[in-house]
Amino acid sequence: MKYSEEFRNPEVARALVARIKALAGSFEGTMCLMEVCGTHTMAIYQHGIRALLPEKIRLISGPGCPVCVTPVDYIDRAVALARRPGTIIATFGDMIRVPGSTSNLLREKALGADVRIVYSSLDAVAIARKNPQQAVVFLGIGFETTTPTIAGSVIQAQSEGVGNYFVLTSHKTMPAPMDVLTADPQLQVDGYLCPAHVSAVIGADAYRPIAEGRNIPCVITGFEPLDVLQGVEMLARQLVEGRAQVEIQYSRIVKPEGNLKAQALLSRVFEPCDAIWRGIGNIPGSGLRLRQEFAAFDAEIALPVEVEPAVEHRGCRCGEILQGMIRPGDCPLFRTGCTPENPVGACMVSSEGTCAAEYKYGVD
Amino acid sequence: MCLAVPMQVRTIEGDTALCEIDGVTREASLMMVDGVEVGDYVLIHAGFAIEKLDEQDAQETLALFRQILADGGGAS
Numbered sequence: 077m078k079y080s081e082e083f084r085n086p087e088v089a090r091a092l093v094a095r096i097k098a099l100a101g102s103f104e105g106t107m108c109l110m111e112v113c114g115t116h117t118m119a120i121y122q123h124g125i126r127a128l129l130p131e132k133i134r135l136i137s138g139p140g141c142p143v144c145v146t147p148v149d150y151i152d153r154a155v156a157l158a159r160r161p162g163t164i165i166a167t168f169g170d171m172i173r174v175p176g177s178t179s180n181l182l183r184e185k186a187l188g189a190d191v192r193i194v195y196s197s198l199d200a201v202a203i204a205r206k207n208p209q210q211a212v213v214f215l216g217i218g219f220e221t222t223t224p225t226i227a228g229s230v231i232q233a234q235s236e237g238v239g240n241y242f243v244l245t246s247h248k249t250m251p252a253p254m255d256v257l258t259a260d261p262q263l264q265v266d267g268y269l270c271p272a273h274v275s276a277v278i279g280a281d282a283y284r285p286i287a288e289g290r291n292i293p294c295v296i297t298g299f300e301p302l303d304v305l306q307g308v309e310m311l312a313r314q315l316v317e318g319r320a321q322v323e324i325q326y327s328r329i330v331k332p333e334g335n336l337k338a339q340a341l342l343s344r345v346f347e348p349c350d351a352i353w354r355g356i357g358n359i360p361g362s363g364l365r366l367r368q369e370f371a372a373f374d375a376e377i378a379l380p381v382e383v384e385p386a387v388e389h390r391g392c393r394c395g396e397i398l399q400g401m402i403r404p405g406d407c408p409l410f411r412t413g414c415t416p417e418n419p420v421g422a423c424m425v426s427s428e429g430t431c432a433a434e435y436k437y438g439v440d
Numbered sequence: 441m442c443l444a445v446p447m448q449v450r451t452i453e454g455d456t457a458l459c460e461i462d463g464v465t466r467e468a469s470l471m472m473v474d475g476v477e478v479g480d481y482v483l484i485h486a487g488f489a490i491e492k493l494d495e496q497d498a499q500e501t502l503a504l505f506r507q508i509l510a511d512g513g514g515a516s
């Protein structure tokens with residue numbers, strides 16, 4: 077069975093585009109559809125989806141990249157921990173080039189810090205097991221797709237008695253920023269393409285307050301080109317028919333209730349907290365921190381370090397990018413002062429950032 | 441960052457599965473999914489299986505695509 081090819085069939089894509097055009101034609105005004113998932117941002121650029129859609133349908137990117145929404149003081153603390161003697165930093169690769177106030181992890185590594193890129197938090201636990209004299213700090217970022225995996229690593233470290241494994245947490249949860257953006261009068265979101273793999277964990281029902289309470293259609297969409305086109309078609313159809321419901325395009329993975337086992341693992345280890353989103357600010361209850369009983373694994377508590385005062389980069393407009401207010405081309409630094417080799421803002425660093433995607437694939 | 445890859449389960453040992461796609465193999469923890477068997481497709485993210493792929497639902501989506509194609513797109 078080869079699913080990926082069947083979800084890329086160009087003839088079906090053309091037929092879906094024809095349907096979308098018919099729907100847009102029968103609709104008064106424009107449809108502004110926002111995706112809030114970095115993998116969708118990438119898929120939309122990579123497959124040139126915007127160029128296929130009628131002018132009336134505008135696709136915009138929201139705060140869907142966990143690396144991009146991580147505030148600068150988190151990076152500053154990671155840098156301070158990297159400088160701490162006897163400390164190993166283990167992280168997903170995207171994080172090492174994100175600029176802090178005066179440094180980043182790549183630079184610290186060049187200066188001699190032990191910074192290692194891992195594929196899984198379990199790899200970080202393995203590093204801790206092998207280096208019992210060192211403190212191993214895993215950079216715990218991500219939405220609900222990733223956070224249960226971090227919870228799993230903490231449980232594993234606990235059950236194996238690995239006492240030198242720590243997590244520096246900056247986890248965020250998904251429907252909250254969508255609700256904030258929906259309420260913003262400057263930004264008229266008509267429909268949401270909801271994230272695929274976040275929804276695999278939290279379930280489709282999590283978006284019901286946005287659909288039913290705020291009257292905004294939500295469609296949980298997969299990442300293949302036909303998934304995205306079908307997701308757009310389903311949103312356009314809801315708008316034409318005047319409905320606002322949660323629908324699941326990506327039904328081969330996402331269920332209404334989500335993955336209950338992953339949710340249980342997550343809430344065993346983490347509890348909700350307020351969180352700062354770069355570009356949006358504080359959103360109450362939109363973060364996750366380790367529960368009190370797991371405080372021994374919390375790098376912020378267990379390994380106190382002095383952190384430099386946070387300085388945002390002047391001129392970077394990541395904040396507006398993350399809210400879908402402007403496109404990368406509207407930032408004066410785009411392509412000139414800010415490139416993937418020399419990123420100024422997080423949106424250019426992460427491969428799933430909107431600025432990086434537009435740099436790589438161009439505007440379509 | 442939430443990228444996850446569907447892979448097929450080859451062997452299971454305790455809570456760990458060896459998964460394969462296009463000749464690439466990778467170990468994944470089964471801590472988050474119940475009732476996974478050899479031959480199942482699972483979605484792998486950061487070393488964990490986060491969900492099982494529902495073959496019946498996948499086939500239904502593909503059947504819908506065939507229907508859209510048969511309708512020539514315009515009709516709805």
Ligand code: SF4
Pocket residue numbers: 391392393394395397404407408409410411414415419420421422423424425431
């Ligand atoms: S182009 Fe660079 S400086 Fe401008 S908003 Fe994007 S990341 Fe920030």
